[in-house]
Amino acid sequence: MEHQSSIPRINPRRPYVIAASGLKRIVLGQETGSRELHHGGHAAAAKPLRSARPATAAILVLLHSERGGLDEHARQTIAAATLLADADTAVVVAVLGGCAEPLGALGADVGVQLPQLGGAGYLVEARLAQALALVEQYRPRHILLPERDADADLGRRLAARSGASIATDVVELTRETACRIVPGARFARCALPRIILLARHAADARLPYVGRGEDAAAPVAEAALERGLRDLGLEGSDPDQVALEEADFILSGGNGMRDMAGFAALAQALGAATGASRVAVDDGRFARARQIGATGKTVQASVYMALGISGAVQHLQGIKDCRHVIAVNLDQSAPIVKRANLTLVEDSGALMQALLQLVRAAQAAKSA
Structure with a gap:
């Protein structure tokens, strides 16, 4: 005969809320609700208004x-x-x-x-x-x-x-x-x-x-004179002349990326600075100054595209401040997939060639 315990138990997987302190708190007596979803399908409480008082x-x-x-x-x-x-x-x-x-x-x-x-x-x-x-x-x-x-x-x-x-x-x-x-x-x-x-x-x-x-609505500002200055626009420069810490778009290669000629061509077409994982630097494909990670450079690009990079802890630390991370990898369970905003399960060489053709076609159409 199975013994029935009289001790009440809480299902640890039941919906929870995130308190103001950031800690997870299970709400007793609530199995379901109309609260908005938190990560992993759990419910999260709507954040309160900072102040409802009239502003003075x-x-x-x-x-x-x-x-x-x-x-x-x-x-x-x-x-x-x-x-x-x-x-x-x-x-x-x-x-x-x-x-x-x-x-x-x-x-x-x-x-x-x-x-x-x-x-x-x-x-x-x-x-x-x-x-x-x-x-x-x-x-x-x-x-x-x-x-x-x-x-x-x-x-x-x-x-x-x-x-x-x-x-x-x-x-x-x-x-x-x-x-x-x-x-x-x-x-x-x-x-x-x-x-x-x-x-x-x-x-x-x-x-x-x-x-x-x-x-x-924005208040009406007085007409501003640019004091005789004339805007001549922007001139392009070699992205690799920009420090990686200041680059807005970084194309980065790892152990799974071996087509260096295609990588260089794609970086030039995209106007992207180039980075690398520690493994790709250690085997001589990239200069040490291109290494990204806890033991290299910490970057904060708007777009970081990782080709054939599995995503070791040190590398993920170096890209934690990047706005959008795109991962290209054959291994859909690679650690970088959890960090990426977009993951493409594809051979990096094949994707580089296809993307290069698309970029060049778009550039040709724009200049036509």
Whole structure:
């Protein structure tokens, strides 16, 4: 006769919620529900609103988008603004270039889209004029921008034009102080300035709450004169002359990629910088400077295409900040498949030749 235990037991595979602390919590008495799904088919609680109180103040975030999206650095900057904001302060996010994804999910209470100021055009005066108009409209307590390229340039110009206090390369924030690293690996602290240029990883973009996500029209800015400057456009250069840490598109080869001529041709056609796994470097196919991973370079490309790379832990550590990872591998259970946004189970050589033909055909059609 089977013994029946009187001790109640909980099914460890039943639906659970993720608490604000990030920990998994099984909800007693609930086997199913209408909650949204979490990873692996489990249910996750909808995130609460950060604040529903009417805003009497604002914090302004200025960002440039990339191809209609925001990278991790931009998301971290929005998150930092929400951490500085109290219940009566709205987080206003203005995206130069426009953004297709909902800003409320990233913590924004108000989103302002500026698609006309995106791209690579030299529009520094027009962007500055629009930033000044936003400052005039919202009167923000603080203005946050990522410490990088066009965003950092805009922040410095805004400080110079308005006479506002500014802190650059900020690695740590409180509601009273900003902290940055100065030469000699020392920390310097100051009272929280009006304009803050935030270093990468200064805040965690994963928030336990959401913003209101209201859309707002951009204020009308004064006509900006580019002071006699003429935009001559961009000139292409050899992608391999760009440091891997700064490359936006990386084509990377591993042990399963042996067609070096096809690899070089595809990289040139795509305008991609080239990287490699440690195995491909060790056997002499790539220079040591091309190695990506914990013992090589850590990259943060918008697109990282891995050809014949299985994905050792060290390599995955080196690409953890990449926005989109495409894996080409014959082994569909390779570790890199779990990290990839798109996996193609195919021979890398055959795929390179097919992709090269498509790219060349598209280029020929464009130039015709």
